[in-house]
Amino acid sequence: MPRVHANGIDIYYEQHGDGAPILCIHGTSSSALVWEEATKDLAEHGRCIAYDRRGSFRSQRPEPYETTHVGEQCDDAAALLDALSATPAVVIGRSYGGEIAIDLARRYPEKVAALALLEPAMLQLHPQGMAWLEPVIDKVVAAGANDASTVAEVFLREVLGEKIWKAFSEKLKDMFKGNGPAILAELRGGPLELTQDQFAEVDQPTLIVSAEDSPEVFRTVDAIIADALPNCEPVLVDGNHFISPAHPAVLAFVDRFVARASTG
Numbered sequence: 353m354p355r356v357h358a359n360g361i362d363i364y365y366e367q368h369g370d371g372a373p374i375l376c377i378h379g380t381s382s383s384a385l386v387w388e389e390a391t392k393d394l395a396e397h398g399r400c401i402a403y404d405r406r407g408s409f410r411s412q413r414p415e416p417y418e419t420t421h422v423g424e425q426c427d428d429a430a431a432l433l434d435a436l437s438a439t440p441a442v443v444i445g446r447s448y449g450g451e452i453a454i455d456l457a458r459r460y461p462e463k464v465a466a467l468a469l470l471e472p473a474m475l476q477l478h479p480q481g482m483a484w485l486e487p488v489i490d491k492v493v494a495a496g497a498n499d500a501s502t503v504a505e506v507f508l509r510e511v512l513g514e515k516i517w518k519a520f521s522e523k524l525k526d527m528f529k530g531n532g533p534a535i536l537a538e539l540r541g542g543p544l545e546l547t548q549d550q551f552a553e554v555d556q557p558t559l560i561v562s563a564e565d566s567p568e569v570f571r572t573v574d575a576i577i578a579d580a581l582p583n584c585e586p587v588l589v590d591g592n593h594f595i596s597p598a599h600p601a602v603l604a605f606v607d608r609f610v611a612r613a614s615t616g
Contacts, residue, residue, distance in 0.1 A: 353410060358431035359424075364410035365403035365432065369395030372465075372610035373438035376402040376597055377429060379447030379473070380538050381504045381528050383409035386594075393598035394444075398610035401438055405449075407534035409527055417533055421541035422448075426455040430463055439463040442609050444597045446470040451544040454577075457554045458546075466609040467558040468602050469577070470595040471570045476543045478576060481569045489539055500532035507535055511567075511593055551580035558584040559605040566593045 355362045366384055368391045376387050376394070384391075384402035394400040404411040406420060406428050429452060433439050442465050445453030450472025457464040475481030488510045495506040508528060509517045520528070558581050562574045570593060578586040587601045596602070 355411075356432060356435045358435050359428045361406055361412040361414065361428065363403055363406070363412070363428065363432055365401060365436070366391065367436070368392065368400045368402075369398060371398040373433070373436075373441035374398045374400045374606060374610060375429065375433060375438065375441040375443045376400065377443065377445040377449035377452050378402075378405060378408070379445075379449045381507055381531050381535050382446075382449075383527055383531070385409065385527055386524065387597055390596055390598035393603065394606070397603060397606050398442070399438065401432075401436060401441070403432060405452075405534075407537055408531050413533065417537050419540040420534075420537045422451050422455050422544040423459075424541075425452045426459060429456050430460045433463050440465040442466045442468065442606055444468040444470065444602065444606075445472065446595060446597065447473045447593065448538060450474075454546070454554055455544055457556050457558075458550060461553075461556070464556050466556050466605070467554070468597075468605055469558060469560045469574075470597065470602075471562055471566060471574060471593055472560070472577060473570075473573075474543055474577060475569055475573055476545070477573050478569065481573050484567060484569045492535065492539060496532060496536045500536070501529045503532035503535050504528035513592070516592060516594070548580060551577075552582055555582050557609065559602065560584055560586050561595050561599065561601060562586065562588050563591045563593060563595050564588060565591060 383404040407413045443453045450469040475485045495502045562571045578584045
């Protein structure tokens with residue numbers, strides 16, 4: 353399995369396709385495994401790079417791994433892009449990965465050509481968001497105190513609903529369950545906190561994608577972020593919080609900023 357040593361840890365990554373780079377950053381509980389189908393489509397539009405973030409699945413989990421934060425995860429992403437000579441990249445981030453993508457664009461602007469944000473989980477931006485999130489965190493932390501392998505199921509049932517959790521394959525469920533310590537570490541680290549001026553520093557072209565069937569708080573927060581970013585366009589799509597990185601709206605946006613891989 354391909355790995356690179358970046359920012360002090362071994363990071364698992366995959367590359368598919370050729371051309372301008374597209375970096376995929378997964379959300380809490382997840383890994384590049386969840387992006388498997390999407391990367392096949394994205395590979396037709398550029399050099400698609402998907403990786404397991406620090407502490408998740410096939411990437412190194414520091415010991416002890418009590419906490420991480422968006423800034424640390426952002427530094428990992430920047431180091432990975434440098435190690436793979438993959439800048440500037442179109443960066444696609446889902447949920448917590450969207451927070452990392454925003455931080456990457458602000459702190460390492462030369463590494464980011466454009467952003468596609470799939471419901472970035474900055475719920476602290478609105479009281480309604482925190483009212484929804486705090487009970488979720490309490491349930492997840494309580495589960496982790498008893499058995500870390502139950503953390504992912506509790507978390508994803510709350511965020512996505514029981515029906516979607518049950519629909520996941522056993523392979524994905526096993527991956528999610530193994531990421532229990534990573535979920536807890538990310539929750540302990542807290543969200544990305546930015547001022548209005550710091551949001552304004554993110555001037556790369558940005559697409560923010562919301563889903564019709566997600567909890568309403570995500571759409572509320574997405575609207576706040578879209579207003580705060582100076583070069584952002586919002587779009588509403590069908591589905592739930594697990595928005596496909598290869599949704600047609602995302603692919604159309606990506607095509608504005610990357611050259612398709614040459615076929616001959």
